[in-house]
Amino acid sequence: MTDKPLGAKSSLFTLYDLHSHTTASDGLLSPEALVARAVAMGVDVLAITDHDTLKGVAVARQAIISQALPLTLIAGVEISTRWQNHEIHIVGLGIDIAHPAITELLAAQREKRRERAVDIAQRLERAGITGAWEGAQGFACDGVITRGHFARYLVSIGKADNLAAVFKKYLSKGNTGYAPSQWCSIEEAVSAVRQAGGQAVVAHPGRYQLSAKWLKRLLDHFVAAGGEGIEVASCQQSPQERTLLAGYARERQLLGSQGSDFHMPCAWIELGRKLWLPGGVEPIWRDWPTHHTVAPA
Ligand code: AMP
Numbered sequence: 001m002t003d004k005p006l007g008a009k010s011s012l013f014t015l016y017d018l019h020s021h022t023t024a025s026d027g028l029l030s031p032e033a034l035v036a037r038a039v040a041m042g043v044d045v046l047a048i049t050d051h052d053t054l055k056g057v058a059v060a061r062q063a064i065i066s067q068a069l070p071l072t073l074i075a076g077v078e079i080s081t082r083w084q085n086h087e088i089h090i091v092g093l094g095i096d097i098a099h100p101a102i103t104e105l106l107a108a109q110r111e112k113r114r115e116r117a118v119d120i121a122q123r124l125e126r127a128g129i130t131g132a133w134e135g136a137q138g139f140a141c142d143g144v145i146t147r148g149h150f151a152r153y154l155v156s157i158g159k160a161d162n163l164a165a166v167f168k169k170y171l172s173k174g175n176t177g178y179a180p181s182q183w184c185s186i187e188e189a190v191s192a193v194r195q196a197g198g199q200a201v202v203a204h205p206g207r208y209q210l211s212a213k214w215l216k217r218l219l220d221h222f223v224a225a226g227g228e229g230i231e232v233a234s235c236q237q238s239p240q241e242r243t244l245l246a247g248y249a250r251e252r253q254l255l256g257s258q259g260s261d262f263h264m265p266c267a268w269i270e271l272g273r274k275l276w277l278p279g280g281v282e283p284i285w286r287d288w289p290t291h292h293t294v295a296p297a
Pocket residue numbers: 026051080145146147148163164165167168263
């Protein structure tokens with residue numbers, strides 16, 4: 001037997017990570033740094049799925065080509081939608097990044113994000129927290145603004161110890177800095193993804209705090225809207241959650257997806273980690289060509 005370094009790539013299977021973020025939205029790594037890290041972690045196929053923007057995809061594609069990296073890039077996006085007073089995230093995979101159906105929807109979403117950011121800053125200001133607009137902008141640089149950037153600002157001025165605590169205290173529903181937003185509907189998001197040639201996937205279904213009854217309603221609504229996939233596997237979920245979601249996928253003939261939702265290097269979330277689909281779940285990549293990749297610009 002030959003000695004293999006720990007974590008060395010096994011050539012027997014293809015490792016897919018179909019949910020990740022860059023500095024184009026609330027990720028901490030540039031698109032170039034993200035693709036380099038994906039290769040280092042043994043990922044073969046990576047989808048970049050920034051919040052309401054496709055800006056990171058072209059940059060990542062250039063880096064892969066110029067450095068001849070052994071990585072297949074899937075053009076993706078994560079769209080915020082509103083359904084029954086819940087914020088539901090829809091991931092689009094394999095989309096034509098120049099298609100007007102998707103670029104126009106995302107431009108409208110970013111305008112709503114800008115308006116919501118002003119609202120969040122005003123709410124914080126009324127609660128005595130100044131400088132949030134400039135602070136969040138500073139963390140966003142020229143990326144799409146998210147609550148994640150407000151969270152980093154609030155941590156930086158000592159309002160809480162970490163991001164989770166700041167969300168709990170200020171930014172989640174019902175708290176001082178929470179501002180509602182009129183995101184597009186699930187139908188609009190799915191339709192734009194499909195018109196742009198992609199597949200729509202319900203992101204992290206376990207994270208919406210929905211009862212089983214409401215989660216099933218959401219999935220039925222998503223299927224009726226033309227959605228094809230559901231994220232079954234992520235690295236932080238319990239084994240029970242993965243089994244449950246696999247069951248929902250099989251019952252509805254939804255294709256299974258998997259993704260880390262990587263935002264930044266940290267101890268508990270890593271690109272490619274613990275990503276596999278339970279038996280009987282048809283993978284979202286079932287009909288993808290072997291070398292399915294983003295066409296050169
Ligand atoms: P937004 O899309 O602007 O509402 O921001 C949502 C983003 O905030 C998510 O994609 C996460 O990156 C981040 N986020 C939400 N909740 C938490 C939390 N409890 N802890 C850390 N980050 C969070």
